[in-house]
Amino acid sequence: MTEITLHLNGTQAAHTVEPRQTLADFLRDRCGLTATHLGCEHGACGACTVVLDGQAARSCLQLAVMCDGRSIQTLEGLRADPVMEVLRRHFHESHALQCGFCTPGMLIMGRDILQRYREPDAQTIRHELSGQICRCTGYAGIVDAIVAAGREIGTATR
Ligand code: FES
Ligand code: FES
Numbered sequence: 001m002t003e004i005t006l007h008l009n010g011t012q013a014a015h016t017v018e019p020r021q022t023l024a025d026f027l028r029d030r031c032g033l034t035a036t037h038l039g040c041e042h043g044a045c046g047a048c049t050v051v052l053d054g055q056a057a058r059s060c061l062q063l064a065v066m067c068d069g070r071s072i073q074t075l076e077g078l079r080a081d082p083v084m085e086v087l088r089r090h091f092h093e094s095h096a097l098q099c100g101f102c103t104p105g106m107l108i109m110g111r112d113i114l115q116r117y118r119e120p121d122a123q124t125i126r127h128e129l130s131g132q133i134c135r136c137t138g139y140a141g142i143v144d145a146i147v148a149a150g151r152e153i154g155t156a157t158r
Contacts, residue, residue, distance in 0.1 A: 004068035009033075009077025017064040024048045024059035027074060035075035035104045039133070046132035049105035050074050056112035075104045083111050087149045094145035098136035106132055110146045119154035122147055 001016045008031065017026055024041070027033040027050070039047035041060045048059045051073035078084040087110050090096070097103045106129070113120055113128045120128070125146045126139070134142065 007071040023062040026064035090145040090149040096141035096145040
């Protein structure tokens with residue numbers, strides 16, 4: 001077992017982890033942060049996306065020990081995030097979820113896109129979401145929601 005220190009959802013704490021435990025399993029099984037979903041477990045679907053040192057990252061591809069000293073935010077830690085609040089509302093209004101399995105990863109990637117692009121268009125969003133899989137194929141609503149959220153945030157900051 002190895003001791004690591006994480007800044008997780010705003011709280012810094014030490015944890016003891018097995019060297020081969022993935023960050024995704026650590027978050028779900030040890031921390032109870034089950035908004036981080038596991039689909040493919042090999043980096044192909046994006047369901048496990050979290051924010052690692054401020055950038056979207058796949059938690060199934062990281063070992064927890066590799067995250068020693070780093071900052072991690074899961075969907076649970078973004079409840080009060082102003083961009084996430086706008087995104088959640090537009091996901092609801094655009095019917096951007098069906099079973100909801102991909103939704104945490106889509107929301108975190110949507111937030112990441114809106115932090116990198118001002119008022120991104122649908123083509124840009126589709127390109128940026130190309131690594132996120134929705135098994136219900138609800139992509140149209142997801143793209144619409146991120147476009148609308150980008151417009152609202154852009155208008156508010158003009
Ligand atoms: S579970 Fe991590 S990318 Fe699919
Ligand atoms: S809403 Fe079901 S996988 Fe995307």
